[in-house]
Amino acid sequence: MRHLIDPLDLTREETDRLLTLAEGILADPKAYAHACDGKILATLFYEPSTRTRLSFESAMMRLGGKVLGFSSAGSSSASKGESVADTIRMISGYADIAAMRHFKEGAPYVAARYSRIPVINAGDGGHQHPTQTLTDMLTIRRKRGQISGVTIGLCGDLKFGRTVHSLIKSLVRYEDVKFILISPEELRLPSYILKEVIEPSGHPWREVRDMEEVMPELDILYMTRVQRERFFNEEDYVRLKDSYVLTKEKLNLGKKDLAVLHPLPRVNEIAPEVDEDPRAMYFEQARGGVFVRMALILTLLGLAPGVLDEE
């Protein structure tokens, strides 16, 4: 039985095959409409989420399966002090697969250790968010035809932005990837990701403060939100929240075939005037998340032979 806790739980080849499956589902969703008949997905969301939870639920429903779960810690037995280990043991008897979001980092890893069903990490604190990574990779691949050779600018909160950390871990496995890290001093990428992930990969990278100066170089601009919930200090949040705002004017410094991605939700880091530009891919990216999760559910339930390497 396989889980997806960290993006690196899938090899590069497995990731590529899973993205190919997602593209296949996207092209012909009806062919998969009953692929999960009789199966149940448990969505265990200890932290509020709109996109991720609904896209998981939509994915399972589009596969013909059913969904149960909770959408906040307060409405689960966690409020009575139940451990993650006990919750997943119980859920293992109620569902065939589980997607877990938790405000504590590593909670889905704990769940996977005690689970009898596949566990998908749907985001754990500021740590990892592997299904968002798969969604991001699908968007990059659909836009460019391939992931290798991409110059990506990651902009905003690179310190607490779990989607950024997960994406970098996955991208370093492809050839000729160039990273441009755009952030204020206080929200720079943690040094361990530079030292243990980017530098050993040999891919070129640089840190910049100014978004405008690098816009012309980018194939992908990955915007992130400065997340209020990751700060212990409200003053720091207020000071840093408006560090970057992508406007039409700034976007026009970019290439004609640039793609702007954002894991959403956005607050004000992308001006609404950008939404109509064909380079704004974030809503299409969010739509793709459903198909990636469909592919992942099928794969982890053993209903998509050939995606995972033989054990």
Add this chain to the structure above:
Amino acid sequence: MLNIDSIENGIVIDHITAGRGMRVYELLELDKLDTCVAIIKNARSSKYGRKDIIKIEGVMNIDLDVLGFIDDNATVCTIVNGKLAGKKKPSLPKKLVNIVSCKNPRCITSVENVDQIFVLCDEEAHRYRCQYCEQEYKK
């Protein structure tokens, strides 16, 4: 000068950084042994000035993995029939289980009763990372 008898058969952990002897004793769970164990604190050392030493009589098969993490200055000497039969430096363990705790308040281990697991991520720099949240362990 305090005299502690030499041992006939057993292990001597020498060159422990002064002050860390008790920690080594605890983490190696030497309190669970029913053989003779001596801890010598602040012994004179020509190399380090002062050092701690632990002598364990009659036992050869102690799991010393964690020693490399606590004190990589230490030397493990095996004594057979009163003579030095082997001497080695401890190596860094690949994994630490319930040796140190994660200090990240956002880590699941801060609220869930699970093993504290740290994994060696950089042997040269002696760096370990929490298996759950990946936060680096800082002493």
